[in-house]
Amino acid sequence: GAVVSQHPSRVICKSGTSVKIECRSLDFQATTMFWYRQFPKQSLMLMATSNEGSKATYEQGVEKDKFLINHASLTLSTLTVTSAHPEDSSFYICSARRTSGGEQYFGPGTRLTVT
Amino acid sequence: AQSVTQPDIHITVSEGASLELRCNYSYGATPYLFWYVQSPGQGLQLLLKYFSGDTLVQGIKGFEAEFKRSQSSFNLRKPSVHWSDAAEYFCAVAPGRGYSTLTFGKGTMLLVSP
Numbered sequence: 001g002a003v004v005s006q007h008p009s010r011v012i013c014k015s016g017t018s019v020k021i022e023c024r025s026l027d028f029q030a031t032t033m034f035w036y037r038q039f040p041k042q043s044l045m046l047m048a049t050s051n052e053g054s055k056a057t058y059e060q061g062v063e064k065d066k067f068l069i070n071h072a073s074l075t076l077s078t079l080t081v082t083s084a085h086p087e088d089s090s091f092y093i094c095s096a097r098r099t100s101g102g103e104q105y106f107g108p109g110t111r112l113t114v115t
Numbered sequence: 116a117q118s119v120t121q122p123d124i125h126i127t128v129s130e131g132a133s134l135e136l137r138c139n140y141s142y143g144a145t146p147y148l149f150w151y152v153q154s155p156g157q158g159l160q161l162l163l164k165y166f167s168g169d170t171l172v173q174g175i176k177g178f179e180a181e182f183k184r185s186q187s188s189f190n191l192r193k194p195s196v197h198w199s200d201a202a203e204y205f206c207a208v209a210p211g212r213g214y215s216t217l218t219f220g221k222g223t224m225l226l227v228s229p
Contacts, residue, residue, distance in 0.1 A: 043205065
């Protein structure tokens with residue numbers, strides 16, 4: 001159990017367009033989902049924390065208007081990169097947890113390339 | 116604020132040899148410590164965790180780690196490395212109960228030579 005999926009696994013988009021990444025908990029209900037960004041050969045940096053039904057909490061330096069997060073249900077959170085630019089190219093990973101303080105289960109990641 | 120240092124960017128180990136990956140943390144109180152493994156293009160898989168109790172913790176895939184408070188370390192070990200262990204390894208710390216907010220180190224890439 002505790003499987004988290006992401007879709008798509010890879011996406012290429014043109015500069016100026018928007019792209020949506022989905023994160024789903026397949027066999028459990030996730031009260032909280034996290035979005036991370038990972039640059040090549042770097043660690044994961046937490047972008048935001050989202051709780052079902054409420055607004056996401058963004059980490060310092062992350063533009064909330066650029067990275068729109070929606071956590072509309074207990075099994076789905078989406079990250080929309082608006083007006084994407086080449087510097088937004090990165091590996092985006094989500095995680096989900098059942099309960100407060102519980103283990104985070106990670107998705108397989110989405111590779112975004114903006115041309 | 117908590118921080119994690121993994122001093123080795125990459126390590127090469129011969130298949131069958133033992134492995135130790137270093138992790139040092141900075142945190143004022145008792146930390147919650149984790150080791151994750153990431154294969155290329157994949158998400159993270161939890162290898163093991165330390166919350167309290169026995170300072171030597173066993174994980175999956177034959178890995179273990181030892182918490183040493185005096186050295187602020189949580190090094191990962193495996194007695195005999197397999198080629199399939201080649202991956203990136205991340206140490207992480209959480210400040211509060213369980214996994215409230217994870218802070219990751221920069222990772223150590225493990226290469227396994229035949």
